[in-house]
Amino acid sequence: MSTTATPPPKKVNRIGLEVLQYRGGKTTLCAGCGHNAITERIIEAFYEMGVEPYKVAKFSGIGCSSKSPAYFLNSAHGFNSVHGRAPAVSTGAMLANHNLIGIVVSGDGDTASIGIGQFMHMLRRNIPLIYIIENNGVYGLTKGQFSATADLGARLKTGIVNDLPAIDTCLAGIELGATLVARSFSGDKRQLLAILKAAIAHKGLSVLDVISPCTTFNDHEGSTKSYSYMKDHDEPLHELDFVPFYQDISVEIAEGEVREVELHDGSRLRLKKLERDYDPTDRIRALNFIHESASSGVVLTGILYVDNKRKTFLDMLNLGDAPLGTLPEAKTRPDQRDLDLIMEELR
Amino acid sequence: MSTTEITSVVSRSKETAGDVVNDFSIQIATVNGSGSQTANNVLMRSIFQMGIPVSGKNLFPSNIAGLPTWFTIRASKHGWIGRKKEIDFLVAMNPETARDDVMRLDAGAAVVYDETLKLNTLRDDLHFYPVPFDKLVAPVCPEAKLRKLVRNMIYDGVVGHLIGIEMEEIHKALFKQFGPKKVKAAELNWNAVQAGRDYAAANLPKTDPCRVERMNETAGKIIIDGNAAAALGCMFAGVTVVTWYPITPSTSLIESLMGYMRRFRIDKETGKATFAIVQAEDELAAVGMVIGASWAGARAMTATSGPGISLMSEFVGLGYYAEIPAVIIDVQRVGPSTGLPTRTMQGDLLSTALLSHGDTRHPLLLPSSPEECFTMAGAAFDLAERFQTPVFVMLDLDLGMNNWMADAFHYPEEPIHRGKVLTAEDLARLGGFARYKDVDGDGVGYRTLPGTNHPAAAYFTRGSGHNESSGYSERPEDYINNMDRLDRKFESLKEHVPAPEIVIDQRASIGLICCGTSRYAAEESRDQLLREYGVESSYLRLKAYPFTNELKDFIARHSRVYVIDQNRDRQLLGLMRLDLDTQYVERLRSVRYYGGLPLDARTVTDDIVSQEGL
Numbered sequence: 001m002s003t004t005a006t007p008p009p010k011k012v013n014r015i016g017l018e019v020l021q022y023r024g025g026k027t028t029l030c031a032g033c034g035h036n037a038i039t040e041r042i043i044e045a046f047y048e049m050g051v052e053p054y055k056v057a058k059f060s061g062i063g064c065s066s067k068s069p070a071y072f073l074n075s076a077h078g079f080n081s082v083h084g085r086a087p088a089v090s091t092g093a094m095l096a097n098h099n100l101i102g103i104v105v106s107g108d109g110d111t112a113s114i115g116i117g118q119f120m121h122m123l124r125r126n127i128p129l130i131y132i133i134e135n136n137g138v139y140g141l142t143k144g145q146f147s148a149t150a151d152l153g154a155r156l157k158t159g160i161v162n163d164l165p166a167i168d169t170c171l172a173g174i175e176l177g178a179t180l181v182a183r184s185f186s187g188d189k190r191q192l193l194a195i196l197k198a199a200i201a202h203k204g205l206s207v208l209d210v211i212s213p214c215t216t217f218n219d220h221e222g223s224t225k226s227y228s229y230m231k232d233h234d235e236p237l238h239e240l241d242f243v244p245f246y247q248d249i250s251v252e253i254a255e256g257e258v259r260e261v262e263l264h265d266g267s268r269l270r271l272k273k274l275e276r277d278y279d280p281t282d283r284i285r286a287l288n289f290i291h292e293s294a295s296s297g298v299v300l301t302g303i304l305y306v307d308n309k310r311k312t313f314l315d316m317l318n319l320g321d322a323p324l325g326t327l328p329e330a331k332t333r334p335d336q337r338d339l340d341l342i343m344e345e346l347r
Numbered sequence: 348m349s350t351t352e353i354t355s356v357v358s359r360s361k362e363t364a365g366d367v368v369n370d371f372s373i374q375i376a377t378v379n380g381s382g383s384q385t386a387n388n389v390l391m392r393s394i395f396q397m398g399i400p401v402s403g404k405n406l407f408p409s410n411i412a413g414l415p416t417w418f419t420i421r422a423s424k425h426g427w428i429g430r431k432k433e434i435d436f437l438v439a440m441n442p443e444t445a446r447d448d449v450m451r452l453d454a455g456a457a458v459v460y461d462e463t464l465k466l467n468t469l470r471d472d473l474h475f476y477p478v479p480f481d482k483l484v485a486p487v488c489p490e491a492k493l494r495k496l497v498r499n500m501i502y503d504g505v506v507g508h509l510i511g512i513e514m515e516e517i518h519k520a521l522f523k524q525f526g527p528k529k530v531k532a533a534e535l536n537w538n539a540v541q542a543g544r545d546y547a548a549a550n551l552p553k554t555d556p557c558r559v560e561r562m563n564e565t566a567g568k569i570i571i572d573g574n575a576a577a578a579l580g581c582m583f584a585g586v587t588v589v590t591w592y593p594i595t596p597s598t599s600l601i602e603s604l605m606g607y608m609r610r611f612r613i614d615k616e617t618g619k620a621t622f623a624i625v626q627a628e629d630e631l632a633a634v635g636m637v638i639g640a641s642w643a644g645a646r647a648m649t650a651t652s653g654p655g656i657s658l659m660s661e662f663v664g665l666g667y668y669a670e671i672p673a674v675i676i677d678v679q680r681v682g683p684s685t686g687l688p689t690r691t692m693q694g695d696l697l698s699t700a701l702l703s704h705g706d707t708r709h710p711l712l713l714p715s716s717p718e719e720c721f722t723m724a725g726a727a728f729d730l731a732e733r734f735q736t737p738v739f740v741m742l743d744l745d746l747g748m749n750n751w752m753a754d755a756f757h758y759p760e761e762p763i764h765r766g767k768v769l770t771a772e773d774l775a776r777l778g779g780f781a782r783y784k785d786v787d788g789d790g791v792g793y794r795t796l797p798g799t800n801h802p803a804a805a806y807f808t809r810g811s812g813h814n815e816s817s818g819y820s821e822r823p824e825d826y827i828n829n830m831d832r833l834d835r836k837f838e839s840l841k842e843h844v845p846a847p848e849i850v851i852d853q854r855a856s857i858g859l860i861c862c863g864t865s866r867y868a869a870e871e872s873r874d875q876l877l878r879e880y881g882v883e884s885s886y887l888r889l890k891a892y893p894f895t896n897e898l899k900d901f902i903a904r905h906s907r908v909y910v911i912d913q914n915r916d917r918q919l920l921g922l923m924r925l926d927l928d929t930q931y932v933e934r935l936r937s938v939r940y941y942g943g944l945p946l947d948a949r950t951v952t953d954d955i956v957s958q959e960g961l
């Protein structure tokens with residue numbers, strides 16, 4: 001008898017799946033593109049949260065960023081739709097099946113330029129979605145023109161200077177009704193992962209603006225969305241720690257040093273104070289704070305705003321548990337008597 | 348409407364023909380926002396209740412209050428319910444248009460008017476009935492604020508008396524109109540009707556020939572507008588997601604639908620809604636939500652008009668390429684928004700059939716009546732899901748917003764057909780699937796819905812670049828394969844769209860082809876051609892695009908075929924030209940009208956007569 005060495009047990013998450021089962025197709029984006037790093041964090045977040053991939057639906061508009069849903073969660077349905085219109089498509093899908101976990105990956109051009117109208121209305125509706133804006137300040141896929149999030153005075157490789165003010169999607173998110181708003185940087189693995197997990201646990205619209213440098217068209221001197229600019233100007237609001245609902249480890253909290261935000265599924269976000277004490281549930285202060293820091297050239301990152309109380313649009317529709325898309329004919333076609341009654345009224 | 352200045356009294360000989368029974372049109376000229384709609388509907392309904400075939404057409408401005416509005420009621424013992432060009436009986440309530448309205452009448456017509464307008468000085472070849480509306484309304488309606496609204500009911504009494512409508516029928520129609528909750532208001536209005544009737548009986552000797560007589564042609568029939576009928580079609584087809592952005596003339600379709608869904612689509616056991624209706628921020632979002640909802644398994648629809656169709660163009664192209672069901676109801680109207688948006692037109696036939704970028708083609712269903720609005724709205728969902736593609740239902744303003752007499756709708760016989768959707772159990776049996784593979788030879792692949800609990804269920808949806816198994820591909824062979832399959836799919840659709848209505852006259856050398864509401868003018872025109880010119884004709888009414896083979900056969904039988912279009916650019920003819928070979932196209936001639944009013948038979952007849960050289 002020969003002894004075969006048993007292979008080391010495969011690492012699995014709490015529902016028994018390996019990280020491999022959260023991967024997608026091979027990326028076709030440029031090496032070093034910030035979008036790829038975000039994809040990696042998305043994979044880790046879903047894996048670590050133990051989400052069933054089949055329950056997830058992935059959406060995007062058009063752009064390099066919008067290609068990303070093909071690179072994670074292969075066993076979730078995905079829809080690479082129309083430039084700037086993923087809010088409508090994902091809203092429709094959530095109406096059809098409110099049990100889905102919807103994630104949208106968009107770009108700054110996709111969201112803040114062509115899609116700004118739909119984006120605004122999605123915010124008002126607070127559709128339960130994880131909405132990620134992979135923000136590089138340019139249109140990557142059409143080779144580097146400015147988008148509407150490009151900062152005033154930013155310079156393209158060709159020397160063209162942007163002389164229009166930027167749209168801040170986080171300000172819009174807080175102003176118009178998103179219920180979890182965060183900004184992060186594709187290079188900050190730890191922070192981004194914690195934010196993504198919080199967004200998965202949140203029941204409502206999460207808007208995540210993630211600065212994601214375009215190595216090919218916007219990573220030069222003069223860009224405000226480059227790796228080196230972010231290294232110098234990124235200022236985390238707090239050190240983030242995400243404690244999932246299924247992990248009941250009590251950690252010693254030093255008095256006054258940490259704020260806790262409880263999320264819908266019982267998970268908790270621990271915000272460890274850095275420079276200042278920041279309360280992400282105070283809407284007006286959050287707005288002021290972002291305005292102030294922007295004028296001093298600082299990119300504040302972290303959880304900017306959380307609202308655990310606002311109802312989602314789907315909550316207002318008086319829907320039952322079964323998704324509308326699965327209702328049988330008996331529920332969706334009124335009977336003969338109803339038609340007879342209507343006809344009698346019209347006689 | 349013309350604005351000719353009238354300077355002198357025109358003199359024509361007064362016609363004194365015999366009685367004209369159940370065959371005339373009444374036009375009521377009012378100001379919009381004056382509440383005349385109720386009085387007009389009551390008048391129309393009371394004629395209907397007397398068993399006489401009737402139609403009502405509202406010609407209204409794109410305005411909320413203060414602009415001229417005309418409502419035309421046609422009674423026709425022959426059952427012709429299209430617009431009649433000539434007005435036989437005018438009720439002139441609008442001082443601004445009264446002179447023009449009177450001058451446009453043919454000799455021998457009757458005019459009921461507000462005494463103070465002194466219209467009788469304009470012509471001496473008409474029958475004038477002056478009525479002191481203000482004097483009559485004051486005693487029946489003490490509350491001055493309401494007089495403007497109640498005043499209109501007086502003409503119901505006057506006209507009712509003059510043409511012989513039974514008062515009990517006006518009473519019944521009026522109380523039905525107000526419903527059980529507004530009995531007080533109904534009584535107030537009924538008093539006004541009576542005041543008008545009494546005044547006419549005492550002061551207006553009958554001199555004109557128009558008169559109604561009881562018939563038995565409307566028993567069991569209903570009165571409904573096409574929009575409400577289409578809304579019912581959607582509800583009984585099991586629609587679950589409805590999105591919209593308000594635009595005349597489609598708005599009332601969704602508003603009717605909301606009313607019906609709230610009554611009939613709340614689950615009786617749970618009290619939960621079995622639908623979602625969302626007012627979107629624009630038509631891009633409306634159709635985007637429909638695409639997303641259908642992709643995720645809902646029966647989803649939106650309704651709009653031409654400008655909305657333009658905005659939906661990009662999404663509809665995606666729907667075609669990515670093969671996603673969608674039902675889009677287009678209530679067509681005249682072009683851009685300022686000017687004639689409240690006038691009717693078959694304005695989107697060509698643009699909608701070919702809507703969007705790349706090689707795209709979409710099925711259109713072409714209802715002509717409330718019954719067809721009901722059945723075709725329902726059929727559109729089955730087609731969309733069966734063939735996984737956007738389907739359009741093409742109403743027009745005339746059909747959608749006007750009240751029509753119709754047969755009561757039949758409960759759908761067929762069960763709902765949701766198309767090729769694989770469940771987790773199917774996948775367990777099959778092991779897997781390829782989204783865009785033509786397994787059955789009809790060009791339609793199988794799809795799965797997000798949320799399906801099977802490892803092989805998921806696939807990735809994108810626009811033009813995909814292979815059979817929905818993998819990303821830019822290979823020319825994959826693209827061509829896919830486009831050819833989409834072509835096959837469009838071919839297989841032909842067996843599932845409603846076939847045209849065909850009337851063959853063996854002796855006819857000419858044929859008439861039309862779709863939608865052109866039907867009423869076409870049918871009456873054939874009668875005019877035969878009776879007045881001895882010209883026999885055959886007839887084909889299209890109910891759908893893609894065209895089926897019956898169309899070619901019909902054209903081949905006739906040496907000259909007149910295609911009737913309610914647009915300038917001969918859109919229906921253009922669509923045929925795209926699809927048919929030269930041997931057919933050379934036989935086609937065009938009859939078109941594009942003035943914004945519902946098409947009338949006389950216009951069609953005159954045009955054909957002139958082209959035939961008769």
Ligand SMILES: Cc1ncc(C[n+]2csc(CCOP(=O)(O)OP(=O)(O)O)c2C)c(N)n1
Pocket residue numbers: 062063064065066083106107108109110111134136138139140141142147
């Ligand atoms: C209607 C329409 N207009 C223009 C385009 C071309 N287009 C494709 S991607 C893109 C910009 C994408 O920019 P962004 O969303 O910032 O994504 P990135 O590539 O930078 O990740 C544009 C303009 C399109 N696909 N559709």
Ligand code: SF4
Pocket residue numbers: 028029030032033034035064065136140141213214215216217
């Ligand atoms: S062009 Fe820019 S955004 Fe697009 S993949 Fe390359 S680096 Fe990324």
Ligand SMILES: [Mg+2]
Pocket residue numbers: 063107108109134135136137138139140147
């Ligand atoms: Mg970009």
